[in-house]
Amino acid sequence: MSFGWNVLWSAVAVLVLVTALFGRAVARRRFDLVDSFWGPGFAVIGALTYVLAEHSARSLVVAVLTVVWGLRLGWHIHSRNRHKPEDQRYVDVYRRATGNPLAKMYRVYLLQAAIMLVVSLPVQFAAHTSAALGVLDYLGVALWLVGFAFESIGDHQLKRFKADPANEGRVMDRGLWRYTRHPNYFGDACVWWGLFLLACATPWGAVFAVGPLLMTFLLAKGSGKPLLEKDIVRRRPGYADYVRRTSGFFPLPPKGE
Numbered sequence: 001m002s003f004g005w006n007v008l009w010s011a012v013a014v015l016v017l018v019t020a021l022f023g024r025a026v027a028r029r030r031f032d033l034v035d036s037f038w039g040p041g042f043a044v045i046g047a048l049t050y051v052l053a054e055h056s057a058r059s060l061v062v063a064v065l066t067v068v069w070g071l072r073l074g075w076h077i078h079s080r081n082r083h084k085p086e087d088q089r090y091v092d093v094y095r096r097a098t099g100n101p102l103a104k105m106y107r108v109y110l111l112q113a114a115i116m117l118v119v120s121l122p123v124q125f126a127a128h129t130s131a132a133l134g135v136l137d138y139l140g141v142a143l144w145l146v147g148f149a150f151e152s153i154g155d156h157q158l159k160r161f162k163a164d165p166a167n168e169g170r171v172m173d174r175g176l177w178r179y180t181r182h183p184n185y186f187g188d189a190c191v192w193w194g195l196f197l198l199a200c201a202t203p204w205g206a207v208f209a210v211g212p213l214l215m216t217f218l219l220a221k222g223s224g225k226p227l228l229e230k231d232i233v234r235r236r237p238g239y240a241d242y243v244r245r246t247s248g249f250f251p252l253p254p255k256g257e
Helices: 003-028 033-052 057-081 088-096 101-119 121-127 135-163 183-197 203-220 239-245
Strands: none
Touching: 003 033, 003 101, 003 121, 033 057, 033 101, 033 121, 057 121, 057 135, 057 183, 088 101, 101 121, 101 203, 121 183, 121 203, 135 183, 183 203
8 A cells, every 4th residue: 555545544544543532531521531542542553553554574563662651651651641631731721612512622632633644654655665774774773762751751740740849849850850951851752863864774764854843733733741840840940940051952061060
């Protein structure tokens, strides 16, 4: 099956899953469920792409990397959120919606589905590239490993920090969080740039830089870091000093040390 048909079937699959998830969200009156679907949605695209593409070392590698990343992220977000109140972002969107608020929330779900499809384009294209694995592919896997380590280790460190009652109200500035305020976001970006390199066995692969560019923009300038830090300085007095001495995205030595 061609790359174009792969994109079409991926769009259909994501639309069906997002619609079913929205129905579940309406029944539960909790709309942040889509956050838990973010990673598994990519895993579905990765697995479906492997089924639709000609089986090769490249298609297998890109599918495994995408599925592993997506399932880990999905489980992490689900386990983090399941015993907490709904994410305030979704509460605010629903409260501010005019007319039919459910229609507004469904559009939010559709927007996430569209972003998912665009970001996953390098994965889908790479699986349909017949070239043998080469230097760029090994660099891509290495970059994916760096990103996966940053993301999973950063999440684990933060989870342990929050689990200790002695850290209530304190700012996490240890481990990877000493060098970047968002090691998980930095790792996420590295994962997708690594997957993009797997799509660059042919010159046409460069077109799909739109995927990691969009993901990196969202993490660093869009709904990731800026939204998360919008009011955290007010809630945590020590965070302003943390911002002053710690890189916001790329890992760097702390300022003044």
